[in-house]
Each structure stands twice: as structure tokens, then as C-alpha cells.
Amino acid sequence: MKRLGVxxxxxxxxxxxxxxxxxxxxxxxxxxxxVLAKTTMFACSDSNQNDMVSDIKKHKLDGVVVxxxxxxxxxxxxxxxxxxxxxxxxxxxxxxxxxxxxxAHSDDKQGATGKAIHLVKAxxxxxxxxxxxxxxxxxxxxxxxxxxxxIAGLKAAASISDKNINVILIEKENRVGGHAAELGDLxxxxxxxxxxxxxxxxxxVQRENVTILTGSEVISSKGSIGDFTLxxxxxxxxxxxxxxxxEIKVGSMVVATGFESYIPKEGEFDYVVNENVxxxxxxxxxxxxxxxxxxxxxxxxxKNIVYIYCVGSRQNEGGNTxxxxxxxxxxxxxxxxxxKKFKNIYNIHLNRGIRTYGKQELLYAESxxxxxIYLQFDQTTPPxxxxxxxxxxxxxxDILSEGKKMSVxxxxxxxxxxxxxxxxxxVGTMLKIPKGRDKFYNEVHIKxxxxxxxxxxxxxxxxxxxxxxxxxxxxSALSAATKSFSYVSKGTLETEPIIAVINEDSCxxxxxxxxxxxxxxxxxxxxxxREIAVxxxxxxxxxxxxxxxxxxxxxxxxxxRNEEIISMIDVLA
Amino acid sequence: xxxxLKKSAKILVFSTEKISDPAIDMAGLLKLHYPPTVYTxxxxxxxxxxxxxxxxxFEKGFDGVFIAADGSDCVYGETCTxxxxxxxxxxxxxxxxxxxxxxxxxxxxxxxxxxxxxxxxIRSFNxxxxxxxxxxxx
Numbered sequence: 048m049k050r051l052g053v054x055x056x057x058x059x060x061x062x063x064x065x066x067x068x069x070x071x072x073x074x075x076x077x078x079x080x081x082v083l084a085k086t087t088m089f090a091c092s093d094s095n096q097n098d099m100v101s102d103i104k105k106h107k108l109d110g111v112v113v114x115x116x117x118x119x120x121x122x123x124x125x126x127x128x129x130x131x132x133x134x135x136x137x138x139x140x141x142x143x144x145x146x147x148x149x150x151a152h153s154d155d156k157q158g159a160t161g162k163a164i165h166l167v168k169a170x171x172x173x174x175x176x177x178x179x180x181x182x183x184x185x186x187x188x189x190x191x192x193x194x195x196x197x198i199a200g201l202k203a204a205a206s207i208s209d210k211n212i213n214v215i216l217i218e219k220e221n222r223v224g225g226h227a228a229e230l231g232d233l234x235x236x237x238x239x240x241x242x243x244x245x246x247x248x249x250x251x252v253q254r255e256n257v258t259i260l261t262g263s264e265v266i267s268s269k270g271s272i273g274d275f276t277l278x279x280x281x282x283x284x285x286x287x288x289x290x291x292x293x294e295i296k297v298g299s300m301v302v303a304t305g306f307e308s309y310i311p312k313e314g315e316f317d318y319v320v321n322e323n324v325x326x327x328x329x330x331x332x333x334x335x336x337x338x339x340x341x342x343x344x345x346x347x348x349x350k351n352i353v354y355i356y357c358v359g360s361r362q363n364e365g366g367n368t369x370x371x372x373x374x375x376x377x378x379x380x381x382x383x384x385x386x387k388k389f390k391n392i393y394n395i396h397l398n399r400g401i402r403t404y405g406k407q408e409l410l411y412a413e414s415x416x417x418x419x420i421y422l423q424f425d426q427t428t429p430p431x432x433x434x435x436x437x438x439x440x441x442x443x444x445d446i447l448s449e450g451k452k453m454s455v456x457x458x459x460x461x462x463x464x465x466x467x468x469x470x471x472x473x474v475g476t477m478l479k480i481p482k483g484r485d486k487f488y489n490e491v492h493i494k495x496x497x498x499x500x501x502x503x504x505x506x507x508x509x510x511x512x513x514x515x516x517x518x519x520x521x522x523s524a525l526s527a528a529t530k531s532f533s534y535v536s537k538g539t540l541e542t543e544p545i546i547a548v549i550n551e552d553s554c555x556x557x558x559x560x561x562x563x564x565x566x567x568x569x570x571x572x573x574x575x576x577r578e579i580a581v582x583x584x585x586x587x588x589x590x591x592x593x594x595x596x597x598x599x600x601x602x603x604x605x606x607x608r609n610e611e612i613i614s615m616i617d618v619l620a
Numbered sequence: 621x622x623x624x625l626k627k628s629a630k631i632l633v634f635s636t637e638k639i640s641d642p643a644i645d646m647a648g649l650l651k652l653h654y655p656p657t658v659y660t661x662x663x664x665x666x667x668x669x670x671x672x673x674x675x676x677x678f679e680k681g682f683d684g685v686f687i688a689a690d691g692s693d694c695v696y697g698e699t700c701t702x703x704x705x706x707x708x709x710x711x712x713x714x715x716x717x718x719x720x721x722x723x724x725x726x727x728x729x730x731x732x733x734x735x736x737x738x739x740x741x742i743r744s745f746n747x748x749x750x751x752x753x754x755x756x757x758x
Binding site for chain 2: 117119143145146147148149150151152153154155158159161162165166169270271476479480481482484489501502503545563565588589590591592594595596600604607609612613615616617619620
């Protein structure tokens with residue numbers, strides 16, 4: 048009989064806040080074959096991994112079950128642990144008691160605990176049948192597609208190109224650079240946004256292993272990691288030109304489709320209805336493009352500028368509840384630029400707490416030193432805009448002055464708007480990239496696998512994943528580029544050794560399995576004077592389509608044999 | 621005696637590793653609740669489910685079986701939808717032969733981001749099963 052070790056993870060409190068992990072441990076410790084059942088605060092921690100390796104050797108374990116988060120996150124981690132304990136990694140079985148028990152049933156602790164017990168018992172049942180297996184190797188296309196040529200996409204393309212891999216950079220617009228190309232002065236850099244974009248573009252455009260397709264959209268995707276086929280439609284560049292479509296093969300993809308700026312609704316802080324009210328992107332453009340020693344807007348000299356923070360960010364449930372992170376820094380930076388560039392500028396910042404984290408705090412300090420005024424309001428009492436017939440008056444209740452009401456005459460009111468996900472989500476929908484509660488694309492784990500998606504071979508970079516400033520976008524792009532490179536760098540990929548196997552004694556060739564197989568992996572052979580079906584293991588992809596159609600039930604999929612599935616059903620029932 | 625009312629039918633879900641599993645996981649992440657007596661067995665492709673497994677689940681006491689199918693997103697090819705449909709039909713026939721109501725087996729395509737669709741399907745299936753199988757307990 049197999050000797051099994053079972054580990055039940057608290058996941059900090061992500062699991063144990065809703066599932067009684069000790070009760071789970073007690074419920075499974077006497078299951079047949081279980082010689083060790085432990086709870087652990089973090090199963091994935093180095094110390095627990097080391098303990099598992101010691102346990103495997105000390106207790107002469109033949110199989111390991113970890114009940115923790117989704118296998119998407121840590122299946123590979125624990126397979127590697129079993130390998131370090133000198134076990135075949137495919138003897139490891141995972142039970143997902145976080146996404147499918149504690150979180151899914153956080154409204155019912157008893158129910159969640161009961162379900163977790165069943166799931167762990169089912170994993171133990173499967174583990175009794177788990178056998179040593181060895182991975183298959185497949186060819187991986189050594190080309191990577193980068194979708195979106197904003198600053199994240201450009202930098203990802205440059206980074207992949209540096210690694211001597213072919214890159215195809217696909218941009219929907221007719222120009223590269225995205226939002227960064229619209230920016231003037233940048234913080235922590237002597238460059239302007241458009242100069243930065245030009246510098247990176249001019250670098251990669253000359254490289255032989257980079258192909259840039261502007262005015263182009265990915266319209267379909269087929270295949271999987273190592274072997275994606277993308278269909279691309281290129282818009283006519285000149286009137287009368289035909290629409291061009293092409294197919295490319297890539298091994299992995301970086302999705303860097305960026306963000307949109309929040310556009311206030313008509314009437315939100317008088318936006319649109321009051322000509323003195325503009326949003327942050329418009330203000331940045333105004334400051335960058337204006338010349339002379341006075342800031343002029345619609346023919347009027349601007350002196351008093353009132354900034355209203357968190358417009359479209361940190362809203363109540365149902366709205367954009369997240370903080371857009373970049374906007375505090377961006378508006379303070381631009382307000383300083385305005386003050387340096389033009390005469391008699393007075394900045395009044397109506398904020399909900401300044402979030403200029405890290406080095407960006409230097410800007411806040413500089414702004415204070417220059418005499419900018421900061422008043423803090425509560426979300427429940429937002430600033431009000433009225434008119435004195437000539438100018439706009441902004442009234443705010445400053446919570447740092449014991450709720451004192453203050454009014455200021457404003458020549459210009461800047462709504463400090465944040466980032467929202469792109470309204471065109473066609474790329475994400477086509478590639479089936481999950482979205483989070485904020486509707487931006489979701490990574491597997493924000494700390495452990497921050498650029499990977501649940502779709503193997505597809506990474507995300509930049510602000511399509513959530514609000515980021517340029518340096519954060521570039522960091523994530525470099526990370527995504529490296530991860531995507533790692534998928535295809537060897538030219539081969541390891542795939543699961545899951546293939547169909549045929550019981551020769553039960554098979555009496557009928558051909559139904561061959562009809563069902565989409566990969567022609569089954570052939571008729573004469574074995575011991577009998578015609579039977581034989582699986583070509585190098586072609587079989589392990590879908591299992593042949594198994595249900597076999598009249599004598601002679602076909603099983605490795606890892607999903609009848610006895611494994613039936614034993615799991617027995618335990619779960 | 622509302623405490624004794626059966627609110628959750630026992631449902632076995634066959635989900636697929638690359639397509640519907642991520643959606644079911646994301647339903648958990650988003651705390652989209654569904655009955656805790658819904659258990660998932662993961663397989664590579666929905667067209668690889670054997671009708672005998674489905675029948676076994678009913679024999680063992682499951683109220684319902686739900687196939688979270690790959691649909692047109694199947695990584696193994698576009699024939700998956702048709703083949704999964706065929707195995708569901710075969711299972712329905714076998715269920716009828718054993719006097720098991722075919723409506724206790726449901727199938728819906730659940731894509732990798734279809735968390736809300738999954739939860740909606742499961743809640744509706746649960747309601748149906750409670751009404752039809754456990755009406756006397758209500």
C-alpha cells in the first residue's frame with residue numbers, strides 16, 4: 048500500500064479563516080495509506096518545503112497531497128518539492144481548498160470545512176493510483192508576439208529582441224507609444240514622453256529580429272503555448288489599398304494593451320457644463336504645449352488653479368473602488384511644472400490624502416516648499432463648484448482644519464482623473480484572459496506570478512493589468528518579456544505525459560477511437576494475430592476524446608483512469 | 621423548522637483544466653458564492669468524460685451532474701462541442717434506461733473567464749434539483 052503524506056495549508060488566514068483546517072486534518076489522518084497529516088501556515092514557504100522533503104525521506108512516503116490554493120499557482124512548486132524528495136513529480140496530487148472551498152463558501156464556514164474534507168479525501172483517493180510518469184517534449188516556436196506598442200509593449204519588444212528571439216510587435220493604432228507619446232516632461236527623467244518613445248522606437252525599428260505592425264489587429268488566435276497561430280488584419284494605409292490579413296506563428300505572447308483615462312460624466316464636478324473645468328490629461332497637454340510667460344486657457348490668463356483629486360477613483364462599491372496610484376504624483380508634477388513655467392500660478396490641491404509613494408514623495412515636498420496649498424476632503428463631502436457670475440468658486444470642507452469650510456476662486460479647475468480599463472477588450476476576450484474585480488486583466492498571483500495569466504504562454508504587461516506609472520509599466524514589461532522568453536527559449540517545451548492507453552485484451556478494432564481522435568494519434572495494428580488500436584504516444588495530446596466512444600471501454604487516459612475517477616466520485620458522494 | 625430545509629443539492633461538476641477550471645477558481649476569488657455541496661473533478665477536456673462516470677455518480681447519490689464544457693474554446697479542437705454533446709446524449713439514454721431523470725445531467729460551455737455564468741448555472745441547477753428531488757423536505 049502507498050504511504051501518503053498530507054499537508055493542509057492555512058494560507059495565512061485565506062483558508063483557515065473560513066475552513067477549520069485542524070478539523071480537516073483530523074478527518075483525513077486515518078484515511079487508508081495516510082501516514083502523515085499536518086497543517087501548515089504557508090505550505091509554499093521555504094521552511095515547509097524543506098520539511099516536506101525531510102518528511103518524504105523520513106517517513107518513506109510514496110505520494111504527497113497538498114491542500115492549498117489553486118493548482119494554477121502552486122502545482123509546479125509542490126511537484127518540484129516531491130522531486131527534491133526523490134519521488135517522481137507526477138505522484139504528487141493537489142487539492143484546491145482555497146478558490147473552491149474557503150473563498151467560494153466564505154459565507155458558510157461549516158459548509159466550506161465539509162467541502163474541504165471531501166476534496167482532500169478525493170485527492171488522497173486519486174493519489175493512491177498516481178503513478179510515476181515522464182514529461183513529453185514538444186517544439187516551441189521561437190517567436191514572441193507583443194500586442195500593444197505603448198511604452199510597455201515597446202520595452203518588452205526591446206527586451207525580447209535583446210535575448211535573440213524574434214519579436215512581432217502589433218499595434219492597433221497607426222503610431223506607436225500609446226499614452227506615453229502624448230506626455231511632455233516626465234518625473235525622474237530629463238526626457239519628455241514623446242522623446243522617450245522615439246528613443247525606444249528608433250532603437251528597435253532597426254533591429255532585424257523585430258517586426259513592427261502598426262494599424263494592425265489580432266483577430267483570432269488558435270493553438271496553445273509553444274504553438275499559437277494568430278490571424279492579423281492590417282488596415283489599409285492608403286485609400287484604395289486592400290485590407291491585408293496574415294497569419295503568424297508564435298510560441299508565446301505579451302499582452303500590453305494599456306489603459307484609458309477616466310472621462311468624467313457630464314456634470315460630474317461641472318465637467319463639460321463649466322468651461323473652466325478640465326481633466327488631468329487635458330491639463331498636462333495644456334501645460335506642455337503652452338508657451339510664453341503666462342498660462343492662457345480659452346483666452347483667459349490662468350492664476351488660481353484648483354485640483355480636485357480622486358475623480359473616478361476610490362469610488363463607492365459599484366464604481367471604480369481602486370486607487371489609480373499614478374495621479375497624485377502626475378498632478379503634483381504638472382502643477383510644479385506650471386508654476387515654474389508660467390508667472391503668478393497658485394496651486395490649490397483638494398485631495399483625499401496624498402499618495403506620492405517612494406521617491407515621488409520628493410515632488411510633494413517640493414510642491415509644499417513652493418507654497419502650494421493642500422486641503423483634504425472626505426469622500427462624503429466632496430468639493431462644490433458654484434459661480435460668482437464671473438469666476439468659479441470651489442468650496443471644500445477641510446478635514447485637517449476641524450472641518451472648516453473654505454472657498455477659493457478658481458480660474459481653472461482640474462479634475463484629477465485616474466486610469467480605467469480599455470473599453471475595447473477584444474484582445475482579452477479573444478485570448479480568454481481573466482479580469483479582476485477592477486476589470487483590468489488579472490495575473491495568477493500579484494506577488495508570486497505577477498505577469499503570468501492562467502492561460503499558459505500569455506503574459507500581461509503595463510497598465511492593462513492595473514494602474515501603473517511609466518517606470519512601473521516598464522518594470523512589468525521587462526518581467527513579462529523575460530517570462531515569455533523563458534517559455535520558448537529552449538525551442539522545446541515540456542508537456543504533461545497525459546496520453547491515452549489501450550487495453551489490448553479488451554480492444555477488438557472497431558475504428559471509433561480513430562474517428563474521434565482529432566490528431567490522428569491512433570492506428571490499426573495487427574498484434575498477435577488480432578487487429579487492435581494502438582496509440583502513437585508522440586502524437587497523442589491527451590484530450591481523451593477517444594475514451595468515451597470505445598464500446599468495450601478499453602481506453603483510459605493516464606492520470607484519469609476509470610479507477611481514479613470512480614474512487615474520487617465514491618469519496619465525494 | 622427552516623433549519624432543516626435542504627438548500628443544497630449534491631452536484632458533481634466535471635470541469636476542464638485549461639478552460640472551465642480557471643473560471644471556477646475565479647468565482648472563488650470573486651467570492652461569488654454557490655452551494656458548498658458542489659464538487660469539482662478536473663479533466664483535460666469535456667469530450668473525454670465517460671458516460672459510465674456520470675451514471676456512477678448518480679448511483680452513488682449525487683443529485684445532479686454538471687459538465688462545465690470547453691465549448692468552442694477547447695484547446696484540442698473545434699470538434700469538442702459536438703463530441704461532448706454526443707456523450708451527454710449517450711449518458712441521457714443510459715439514464716433513461718435506469719429511470720434517472722435526464723434533466724439531472726446538465727451541460728453548459730464555461731469559458732475561462734465565465735465565473736458569473738458558472739455560478740448562475742449552478743445556482744439555477746441547484747434550485748431545479750431541490751424542487752424536483754427534495755420537494756418533500758421543503
